[in-house]
Amino acid sequence: MPTSEIKTISNCKKEMEVTVSVTELDKIRKEQTQLVSREAQAPGFRKGKVPAAMVQRMYGDTIERHTLDEAIQFGFEESMKEQQIAPVGTPKVTHMDFDDEKNLKLKFEIEVWPEIELNKYKGLKLEKTLYSIDDADVEEELKRLQYNYAAISAKDGPAGIGDRLTLTLQELDESGMPLVGKKYENITLELGKGFFDAGMEEQLEGIKAGESRKVEMTVDSGPADKPGKTERYNVTAEKVEKIELPELDDEFVKDLDSGVETVEELRKRISENMEHYWAQQSEQKFFNTMAHEMLQNNPFDIPEALVENYLDRIVAEIKQKEQNLDEGKVRNNYRSEAAFNIKWFHFKEKIAEVENITVGEEDLKDYLSKIEDPKQREFLEKNKEYHQRILDDIREKKILDFLVENSKITEKTESIHKGKDLIEA
Numbered sequence: 001m002p003t004s005e006i007k008t009i010s011n012c013k014k015e016m017e018v019t020v021s022v023t024e025l026d027k028i029r030k031e032q033t034q035l036v037s038r039e040a041q042a043p044g045f046r047k048g049k050v051p052a053a054m055v056q057r058m059y060g061d062t063i064e065r066h067t068l069d070e071a072i073q074f075g076f077e078e079s080m081k082e083q084q085i086a087p088v089g090t091p092k093v094t095h096m097d098f099d100d101e102k103n104l105k106l107k108f109e110i111e112v113w114p115e116i117e118l119n120k121y122k123g124l125k126l127e128k129t130l131y132s133i134d135d136a137d138v139e140e141e142l143k144r145l146q147y148n149y150a151a152i153s154a155k156d157g158p159a160g161i162g163d164r165l166t167l168t169l170q171e172l173d174e175s176g177m178p179l180v181g182k183k184y185e186n187i188t189l190e191l192g193k194g195f196f197d198a199g200m201e202e203q204l205e206g207i208k209a210g211e212s213r214k215v216e217m218t219v220d221s222g223p224a225d226k227p228g229k230t231e232r233y234n235v236t237a238e239k240v241e242k243i244e245l246p247e248l249d250d251e252f253v254k255d256l257d258s259g260v261e262t263v264e265e266l267r268k269r270i271s272e273n274m275e276h277y278w279a280q281q282s283e284q285k286f287f288n289t290m291a292h293e294m295l296q297n298n299p300f301d302i303p304e305a306l307v308e309n310y311l312d313r314i315v316a317e318i319k320q321k322e323q324n325l326d327e328g329k330v331r332n333n334y335r336s337e338a339a340f341n342i343k344w345f346h347f348k349e350k351i352a353e354v355e356n357i358t359v360g361e362e363d364l365k366d367y368l369s370k371i372e373d374p375k376q377r378e379f380l381e382k383n384k385e386y387h388q389r390i391l392d393d394i395r396e397k398k399i400l401d402f403l404v405e406n407s408k409i410t411e412k413t414e415s416i417h418k419g420k421d422l423i424e425a
Helices: 024-037 052-083 135-148 198-204 250-255 263-297 305-317 327-354 361-369 374-383 383-407 416-425
Strands: 003-011 014-018 092-098 102-112 125-132 151-154 164-172 178-190 212-219 231-246 408-415
Touching: 003 052, 014 052, 024 052, 052 102, 052 327, 125 263, 135 151, 135 263, 178 231, 198 212, 198 231, 250 263, 263 383, 305 327, 327 383, 361 374, 361 383, 408 416
Parallel strands: 125 408
Antiparallel strands: 003 014, 014 102, 092 102, 151 231, 164 178, 164 231, 212 231
């Protein structure tokens, strides 16, 4: 049997030194020679009847190559059993040579499941953001709904506040000459909204379809002693359109076919939906914050093989929708997310192990008993293939509840407008 020694490189990586003796090598070489001999052919000899010396002379390089491959595999597999190591991914041979006695000396770099040492996961100070919704927020949503059903028509006269413009912008240099590669087409804006640039919008008031104007805007505005950069554009109004909003009355609400019939009922529905949505955003933001804090206080490495497998799945999913996929770009964009999600998963598993957080049949029964819809409850009771997924979700919730209960949480309230800025960023 081969001999081996193991060294720890990190919490998820080990180095294993393996020695395959010359006796074991000779045995493997003999086996490989026999395998080659069975298929060997030479003039004057039947298949499999070529003399051993001739086989060695004709196929010696092939036999040695197969012997080395088998010896490496034999040394690795037997040593893994001896060391009781479960590898993640494919091991890497980092060194290979023969000693003076012709024993094969190997070094393997092996990734293993991460060994997590919990340092601090109780008593962490965490902040939870609650989002406030006022009447103005509801009115803004109502106005957005009106815009979805607005009548839009071409306008012959000058553009005013509330009109929509479709523009072509050509950036100019200081002398007024067009800059190559700085032409932007089909830019739309609504005058007065300030979404594009308030200063530029003021300069475009009164423009007509087909008209061009030279405008300026200041970007990266800083302190008074360091004024921002001035950009110059030749702007052509391709279209000027008038936006007419429908009247916000009960008839408009009924036409929406939304299950409500009056403006007040719609206001209430919108308010409830917003409360639900922003409560979810609050929870998601909090648990993301908690996950980052937990991992920062309990750092550990993860095998690169796990990250690559995760990225393989993401690439496969996106390929189903996009044929001309830049796989390298996708892998690069999702690498940080992959590493974070894998670490968070293994961290939670370690918490469950240390704190003995488990689930069982009673948890499943309790979950099913609380389902109000009798058809849905009966469906889940009968289809047991869903039971493990339900138990996994229950276990996940238990782990998160444990972490929340053992954290020091302070709450702050913010406007949903700040929340929108964070989400869009």
